[in-house]
Amino acid sequence: MQDYLQGLNERQREAVLHIHGPIMIIAGAGSGKTKVLTTRIAHLMASGVDAFNILALTFTNKAAKEMKERVEHILGNNEARNLYIGTFHSVFARILRADAHRLGYPNNFTIYDTDDAKSVVKTVINEMHLDDKLYKPATVYNRISAAKNALVTPLDYANDYYIQQEDMRANRPALAKIYDAYCKRCFKNGAMDFDDLLLKFYELLKTFPDLLSKYQHKFKFILIDEYQDTNPAQYAIIKMLGAMHENVCVVGDDAQSIYSFRGATIQNILQFQKDYDDVKVVKLEQNYRSTQNIINAANSVISKNKGQIPKVLFTENASGEKIKVVKTMSDNDEGKFIADTIQEQKLRNHFANKDFAILYRTNAQSRAFEEALRRLNIPYTIYGGISFYQRKEIKDLLAYLRLIINTKDEEALKRIINYPTRGIGKTTVDKIILLANTHNITMWEVLENAPQFGFRSGTLEAINEFVTMIKSFISMLGKHNAYEVAFHVGKQTNLVKELFNDKSTEGLQKYENIQELLNSIKEWVESPDNEEGEVVDKTLGAYLQQITLLTDADEKDPDADTVKLMTIHAAKGLEFECVFAAGLEEMLFPNVMSINTREELEEERRLFYVVITRAKKKLWITYAHTRYKFGSLVQNEPSRFIEELPEEFLDRTYAGGGTRLLSSFSPGGSAFDRLNGGWGQDTVLDAERKYGPPPSKKTTPSYLSPKPEPKVKEHTPTPGFVASDVSEIQVGKRVEHQKFGFGEVIKMEGASHNPMALIRFEHNGEKKILLNYAKLRVVE
C-alpha cells in the first residue's frame, strides 16, 4: 500500500481510492476533508492521471494554496505545479482571459470589484433619472448579483411573473431595466464583475461547443471543495465540464452551508445524486479536531435544524472542558474579558497568541477586541477589513494602470481624470459623459477627439495633456514590464510626489502603501513561480486581473504568532486551540436581518455550529448586556442559541481573566439572573454609575466645546466696488475685499490655473483668497 494511505480511516480511504465516476463526500467538521482531497489528488496522480488533467476548485485562495502545498508535500516532486487548483473565480478568469473575445469582451477585460460594480449601478440609476433613495445602489447590486448567480438573465428577469410581482411589491418596478442597463454598461466598459466571471464562463461553454469540448478534455478529473456553498451558476458549470468523463468529486457538509445570501443552495448537494446514474456517497463522521464536549454540543445545536443529510459526528478525543458561557456588562467589557483571559491562558497553559481566535458575527464588533488587545500588548491580526488593494491611494494608482490596459474602463477613467487635479472638474466630466452617451462612444473616445466637441480652450488644453500622457503610458506597454510601467506612471502623474509631500500620518502611510504596491508588482514580475503550470503571463493586464481577486486574508500570514480576529464566515475551514465566540446576543447573532424566515434562522444556526466546531480544546461563548450599535447604546437579550446548548456541556460560572476584571463584569449565571430569564436588573444608568462611563468617549458634550465663533467683522464695500483683473493682484498691493475689507497681499501661491493670494486683512486676519472666484479690488 502506498505511504500516503497510511493514517487514513476506513471511510477516508474509500473516498480516496474511488477514482472513476462521480463521488460525493459528506465531510463533517474536522473530519479530515482537506486531507482526503489532497490525498485523493495524489492518488489520482500516482495512478497515472496527468496533473494537467486535474481541476480542483475552492472558494478561497487560501484553501487553494494550502491544497497545492499539501499535494506537493505528499508527492515530493514538482508535478503538483501542473495541477489546475484555484478558486472558481480565479480559474475562470484565467480561462476567460484567453477566450473572452468570443463573447465580445476584450481579453484584457477589467474585473470590477464590489465597489466598482456598485458605482456602475449608481451611474446607471442616475442616468435613468431614478430616485436613488428608492433604488439604493447596494440593494440593487445585491439583487442583480442574486439574479446572475441564479443564471437569470435580464431578459428572464423582465419576463418572470413572480420576480416582477416581487419588485412591484417592493416598489421598484424599474429593476429589470436597471439590471439590463447595468449589464450593457459593464460590457461597454469592457468589464466583468465577480458574478460575470462565473456567468460569462458558463455562456462561453454553452455557446461554443468547441470550447466546451476543449475544457472537457482538459479537465478529466474535477474536484470541488465546499460544495455546499456553490450557487446555481457554479453548479451548471461543473455539470457541463464533468459531463464527458463524469469524474466529478464534490466535498461538502450541508451543516456548514453558510453562504445562501450569496446564492449558494443546498439543492446542489441533493441534486448531485440525481444527476448521475451511480453516485458513490461517502460520509466522514469521525472528528479529529475537537473534544467530545464540543462535538456533543455542536451535534445538539445542529439537530435543531430540519431537513439535513443524516449524520452524527463523533470523536475519540478526550471529553475535555466544558464550554464557558460568560456574560459581560458591555461590549467593551467583553473585549477586556477576552483579552484578560487570553493573557491568563497564555501564562497558565502556555498557549501562544496564535492558538486564540476571536470570532464574531459582524465585522463592526472587532473594535472592542482590538482596543482591549492593544491595551495588553497582545499582537493580533484582523481579517476582513478592506484589502490592501482596496485602499484609496492604491486604487488610484491602479486606476491609471487599468485605464491604460483598457481605455473603455470608465470607472477607472472617472476616478483619475482629475486626480491629481489638472483642471478637469465636475462640469467638464459631466459634459464628457453626456457626449459619450449621446454619441454612443466611450468617455475615452470623447477625450481623444476632444477638439471636435467644443470645449473651452483651457479645458481642451488640460484634456489634451491628459490624453497625451495616458497615450505615452500605453506606448510603454509593449517594451516595459508591469513594474516599470507602474513606476513610471506613479512618477509621471505626480501621484507619488503628492503623497510624499503630505506630511500627515495618513499621508505618510499612503506614501508607504504606494511604495509597497510598487514593490509587490516588482516582486510579482520577478518571481519565477507560475500559477497553474502553463505559460507565465507577466503582463500588466494579467497582474491587474489577478489582484482584484485577492482578499485581505491572502495578504496575511496565517502562521504569524498573533491572535486572530475574524467573522465566523471567514473562519470556515480553520481551527484553533482556543476559540471565543463573541456577541451571542439576539439581533446580533442570530442577526436581526436573518430572523424572519425559518430558512434564515437555520442558516444562522449553522453559523453557530461552524463557530463551535472551530475550537479544538477550549471554547468560550460570550455576550454583552449593553453594546454600542451605530453610535448609541442598546441593551441585548442573550442569544437563543445559548439556550439551545444542553446545560451539561456548559460552565456558566467561569470567572476567567485577571482579578481586575471581576469588578467589571458579572459572570453570566447568577441564580437570580437565570431565574429572571437571563439578565440582571441593572439599568444602563446603574451600570455607568458602577463601572464608569464606557470608554472611547471622543465627543465632548456640546455645552463644553468652545464654539470657535468665526467673527467676520462687517465690511461694507465702497460704493461702485469693481473687482480688478487677476493680473493686477501682486505682492505688496493694498486691496479691498467685499466682505473682509482692506488688507495687504503678502504672498502669491497656487497653480497657474488656480492662483491664490495670501492676504493680511486689517480686521479679519490672514486669509487665502482664490483669485478666480473671490472679488478683489486693488486700492489705488
Next chain:
DNA sequence: CCACACCTGATTTTT
C-alpha cells in the same frame, strides 16, 4: 474648481 463643514442615513455574512 475645491476644501471643508455639516447633515444624513445606514449597518450581515464575501469571491
Next chain:
DNA sequence: TCAGGTGTGG
C-alpha cells in the same frame, strides 16, 4: 460611528 452627499465660501 462613520462614510458619503450636499452646501458654502474662498
